[in-house]
Amino acid sequence: MANATSPWFGGGSDLATWIIAISILISTILSIFAFLGVAQGFQLRIWKAQIESKLRILESYRDEVRDEVRKRLEKLGARNVEEVLSTALDYFVISPVSIEPTDIIKRLERVLRTEEERLEALVARSLGSRADEVVIKNAVTLLAIANALNILYKYIRHILLTGIKTRNALLVAQLWMLLPFYMRIAKAYYDASKVIAKGIPIxxxxxxxxxxxxxxxxxxxxxxxxxxxxxxxxxxxxxxxxxxxxxxxxxxxxxxxxxxxxxxxxxxxxxxxxxxxxxxxxxxxxxxxxxxxxxxxxxxxxxxxxxxxxxxxxxxxxxxxxxxxxxxxxxxxxxxxxxxxxxxxxxxxxxxxxxxxxxxxxxxxxxxxxxxxxxxxxxxx
Amino acid sequence: MNLDLYTLYMLSMVILSIAMVVYMVFATLGSRGKREPEKKVVTVLRCPRCGYTKTRDFREGDYVGKVVDEVCPKCGISLVVDAIYEESITSLNQVLRNKRKQEGARKTSSQLKGLTRICCALRR
Missing domain, CATH: 3.40.50.1470 (Peptidyl-tRNA hydrolase)
Known part of the structure; x- marks a missing residue:
């Protein structure tokens, strides 16, 4: 009896029995959890927490780039900076109809040129007659980077929230696995914004x-x-x-x-x-x-x-x-x-x-x- | 304390597991703390006549092809920005470490050469 209550001071085999008993108990509990889906729930929470922490980093990238563009435009004396930023950050391009391939290249060219011309005009109008061509081009590229980061942030947030809402662990798992790749792209865009703002060749x-x-x-x-x-x-x-x-x-x-x-x-x-x-x-x-x-x-x-x-x-x-x-x-x-x-x-x-x-x-x-x-x-x- | 062989085996497994967990934690923290080498952007100025080059830190407003205010000490004409690029800053410690490594490698290779010579002589 004394051996059973204090295995450290009793027989060696009693300690082994304790260890085996605890191991069996833990594995049984884990097996029950796995059957009930509790383990998956725990895993989902861990993935969610990790994705959310990355989302916060992504949000800070987007906000910093947006603030950098705002600062640059205000320094150049631009008008309606907030309006320019809100238009550019959510700007989207609809790809042409592809089930009818005739002239698809010309249609795509028109769409892309319209996007380019619209963003350039937006910045030029905001800067007025002070607009220097180089400044406009660099500001448009910075806006394009802010747009890309904004879309990436919104996309990741959308997938995460959809996965949580529908309790789709696989969707969250896929996002968690792809996240390092998305973060790599986001970091590259963020670093690019600093370089482009200074006019350093890329x-x-x-x-x-x-x-x-x-x-x-x-x-x-x-x-x-x-x-x-x-x-x-x-x-x-x-x-x-x-x-x-x-x-x-x-x-x-x-x-x-x-x-x-x-x-x-x-x-x-x-x-x-x-x-x-x-x-x-x-x-x-x-x-x-x-x-x-x-x-x-x-x-x-x-x-x-x-x-x-x-x-x-x-x-x-x-x-x-x-x-x-x-x-x-x-x-x-x-x-x-x-x-x-x-x-x-x-x-x-x-x-x-x-x-x-x-x-x-x-x-x-x-x-x-x-x-x-x-x-x-x-x-x- | 009276421990038999089986208990010792179980205890060693537990200690091994703990050691593995500790190692993994340290490995993860270590890889997180790894810092990227510091970098700086430089501008290379070139004299279009004699090819004299000078490297200085990048200044906002520099671009490749820009004629700058600085003049060539040989020809006296304005220098042109020939290249702009990013390079890693090597610390003095790193330079010394690399030098020591190179010296060590050189020593080892000379020792190896000596050994080879002795072996060849013995074979003869």
Whole structure:
């Protein structure tokens, strides 16, 4: 009896009996909980608490970016700042009808251009005559970031509340599992807002930076000329060939309209004289690949939703112009945050590669179009 | 205290479980506290004539292609912003640690070379 009440001082086997008895009791209780769904309820509460803590971080990201835009606009003397912010933060784009594919690219282009023009007009009207083009472009990009963070926050909150309301543990579990990925995107956007506000080039500026380097390196014949909205080109001479370099008009935050620009250039010049179109763009690297490494390929290196890229593809097919692409590799976060030294080194390599490609694939007297694709924030011409 | 083999086994299992839990807690807290290296944005200025370069901290308003007020000490013409990029700040401790590591590696490789030479001589 004494052994049973104080196992530590009694026989060793009594202590073992105690441990086994407690283990069996705990596992029995847990099994009953599992059958009754109590364990799932506990798990759901843990997931909910963790998602809510991340939601608070996401909310602070959104609010900080919104406050940053507000501060910037007020500093520039903008009027109706609250109205601009509320319109831009909840701005949405409806994708065109896809079950009828005829003209879908043109419809998508119209929708995207309307969005761009509307947001630019909103900021320009608020700033009045004081509006500087670069300031407007950067403010629009900051508003787009605030919009993206707002939509992400609302989406995660919606899924969480729906899951709790319907007691759908799987829905909450899925959200909990995907949350690190969403948070990674949100953090990248948040960091990007600080960089864009200061006008620092981002990783996506690799393409325009390569175009700038070519423009500075090669003897200039003509340009830079603005051929279409926010897009410029200049003509250079290299090894008895005519090089037309195209990029977005910097240093404001814009990707320009490279597709439309290339289309216009080809149509204006004699298309038969164009030997090739080379696009240089930032590309997402696979995990493990070094940042700033480059790769050559075929096609149009461009990450747009479609309207700009298809214009280059169509004009190339019409006139049988070969399409070459040079990709400068980087991660998702690196593409939208301050450009890294490795990427700048990658740009130098891409420029040298483009020059070698021109020598190898074209003949003297040919005309080559080189397009630096990407956001030209902090990169002039 | 009279403990038999079975009790000892059970006790060791309990201690092992506790040790694992403590390790996991510390591992989680450790990974949380890991700080990212400090970074700064720099502007590279270049003389368009002689290629002289100078690196300084980024100032708001800088952009690639901008002609700045600073002049080239050799040619006397205005410098142009050639590149802007972000780089990690390496602390003095880190620099010393890397240097020590390199020296250590060099020492080990020279010792290995010596050993190889002795082995070759012995084989001969």
């Amino acid at each position: 990783g996506d500026a690799a393409g325009p930076l390569a175009a700038y380097k070519l423009m500075r390196m090669l003897p200039r014949i003509e340009g830079p000329i603005e051929i279409t909205k926010d897009t410029i080109y200049s003509i250079h001479e290299y090894e008895n060939r005519r090089i037309i370099v195209v990029k977005a008009k910097g240093p404001g935050s814009t990707v320009g309209r490279p597709g439309e620009a290339v289309e216009k250039i080809v149509e204006t010049l004699s298309p038969s004289s164009i030997a090739s179109i080379i696009t240089i763009d930032a590309a997402l690297k696979m995990e493990g690949e070094p940042t700033g490494s480059i790769a050559e390929g075929t096609g149009v290196a461009m990450g747009d939703p479609g309207p700009e890229k298809i214009r280059i593809e169509r004009i190339a097919v019409r006139h049988k112009i070969p399409l070459y692409a040079i990709a400068i590799k980087m991660g998702l976060e690196e593409a939208i945050t301050a450009i890294k030294k490795e990427i700048v080194e990658g740009v130098e390599k891409a420029v040298e590669h483009a020059k070698r490609l021109i020598i190898e694939e074209t003949r003297p007297g040919d005309t080559i179009i080189v397009v630096g694709v990407g956001n030209t924030l902090g990169v002039a011409q």
